[in-house]
Amino acid sequence: MISLGIVGVTGRMGASLLTSLQEHTNLCLDAVLVRSPVTSLPSLPTHTRQETDPHAFMKDLDVVIDFSTPDLSLTLLEAARAHKIPLLVCTTGHTNAFDARAMSAATTIPLMIAPNTSLGVAVLDILLARAAPLLETFDVALHEVHHVHKKDAPSGTAKSLLKTLQGALPPHKEIQVTCQRLGGVLGEHTVSFASEDEALTLSHTCINRALFAKGALHAAQWLAVQPPGRYTMHDMLLASHHF
Ligand SMILES: NC(=O)c1ccc[n+]([C@@H]2O[C@H](COP(=O)([O-])OP(=O)(O)OC[C@H]3O[C@@H](n4cnc5c(N)ncnc54)[C@H](OP(=O)(O)O)[C@@H]3O)[C@@H](O)[C@H]2O)c1
Numbered sequence: 037m038i039s040l041g042i043v044g045v046t047g048r049m050g051a052s053l054l055t056s057l058q059e060h061t062n063l064c065l066d067a068v069l070v071r072s073p074v075t076s077l078p079s080l081p082t083h084t085r086q087e088t089d090p091h092a093f094m095k096d097l098d099v100v101i102d103f104s105t106p107d108l109s110l111t112l113l114e115a116a117r118a119h120k121i122p123l124l125v126c127t128t129g130h131t132n133a134f135d136a137r138a139m140s141a142a143t144t145i146p147l148m149i150a151p152n153t154s155l156g157v158a159v160l161d162i163l164l165a166r167a168a169p170l171l172e173t174f175d176v177a178l179h180e181v182h183h184v185h186k187k188d189a190p191s192g193t194a195k196s197l198l199k200t201l202q203g204a205l206p207p208h209k210e211i212q213v214t215c216q217r218l219g220g221v222l223g224e225h226t227v228s229f230a231s232e233d234e235a236l237t238l239s240h241t242c243i244n245r246a247l248f249a250k251g252a253l254h255a256a257q258w259l260a261v262q263p264p265g266r267y268t269m270h271d272m273l274l275a276s277h278h279f
Contacts, residue, residue, distance in 0.1 A: 105129075106129045178228075
């Protein structure tokens with residue numbers, strides 16, 4: 037049994053995680069980190085510790101899933117490092133400072149930064165790395181659409197796909213990035229390659245928020261038994277070939 041901790045349990049993704057957890061009999065939700073203890077979460081197991089201090093929260097856990105805010109992620113990174121707890125960061129909107137601290141923390145703990153925990157987006161990332169060099173003379177554009185409550189733009193997923201494209205294309209190649217905040221859209225990412233004669237479009241649509249929760253729970257189980265290092269969903273997919 038893997039001892040799991042969740043940060044952000046009162047949020048949109050937290051609710052989805054609690055629902056999906058019921059299908060994971062080998063994950064035991066032993067602790068949640070909250071601003072103050074909550075009584076309004078009927079699906080929270082009664083044995084789950086509710087902690088307000090990140091260090092007390094980390095105690096004896098096998099892995100932590102973070103769906104919260106960039107500021108809190110940074111605190112969690114340091115706490116996970118101090119307690120040597122594997123950490124899955126699903127929160128988006130981090131600064132470059134976070135990236136530098138993450139590189140350093142990954143020498144001590146298994147750390148996955150996953151701005152998108154869906155299987156489809158991990159495959160999209162693999163496809164882009166293959167397609168971009170073959171279409172390097174084409175114009176390239178990346179467009180993302182999310183619900184109006186999303187705080188960061190471009191999305192963490194868009195930034196991650198952009199990084200893949202930049203790594204696969206010649207330096208200084210222009211990539212147009214556009215964003216829309218629209219109603220309740222859960223998440224759409226579209227990459228278009230176009231020449232004068234043809235266009236190729238690769239697109240991913242989130243149909244149900246549960247997909248992120250399912251992917252995160254699967255990734256957490258995988259991460260809990262990895263050696264220290266920095267991982268992505270891409271790494272997990274290639275290592276395990278399935279969810
Ligand atoms: N990786 C992925 O696949 C994926 C998918 C969807 C979303 N996300 C990202 O995940 C993050 C959360 O998304 P969401 O839609 O669930 O947001 P949300 O509904 O606003 O939830 C944020 C959660 O963080 C908690 N939180 C914030 N500051 C805290 C603090 N100081 N102490 C304890 N808890 C704190 C909130 O608690 P309160 O209720 O007390 O405020 C809430 O539970 C965002 O960055 C989003 O972009 C990632």
